[in-house]
Amino acid sequence: MTAHAAEPTPAVPPMPERNPKALREAIAEHAPQLLADFDKHWKWAVADAYDISTVPAFMTRWWGEYAIARDPKLDAHMRDLHHRASGSTDIAEAKALLEEASHIRYQVRRLEPGQ
Known part of the structure; x- marks a missing residue:
């Protein structure tokens, strides 16, 4: 084999x-x-x-x-964060998930051409 x-x-x-x-x-x-x-x-x-x-x-x-x-992996991760946040009944967990998504959005805005 x-x-x-x-x-x-x-x-x-x-x-x-x-x-x-x-x-x-x-x-x-x-x-x-x-x-x-x-x-x-x-x-x-x-x-x-x-x-x-x-x-x-x-x-x-x-x-x-x-x-x-x-980036398919990053895109899937972002969708997962939003999905988990929308389904969470724990406000602290939902907030943490959305903060992570926000942090990623902030980071990608700083990318330069060619990166």
Whole structure:
């Protein structure tokens, strides 16, 4: 009987350049499940508003969303944290779970292009 090699874990794609076009391209390629919401939010917050002052806040949000979604393990961990928090009857436990999720979101916002 031959042993089967474990399937390689797909590499987490690097963060793109920090601009809306590059981020959208990365989302389309590596996290297409986010693309419709990204486009809808862009249209509402920037394009239809004719207001480029909203771009930094838009980028901050979607930078973090992509950073999590591009990593299947991290994405699953975040979903698990939210699921466990929503089902918890212990307020301290729910708070701790949501604080962990918040900490992760804060950390991924600090990623730089190429990381």
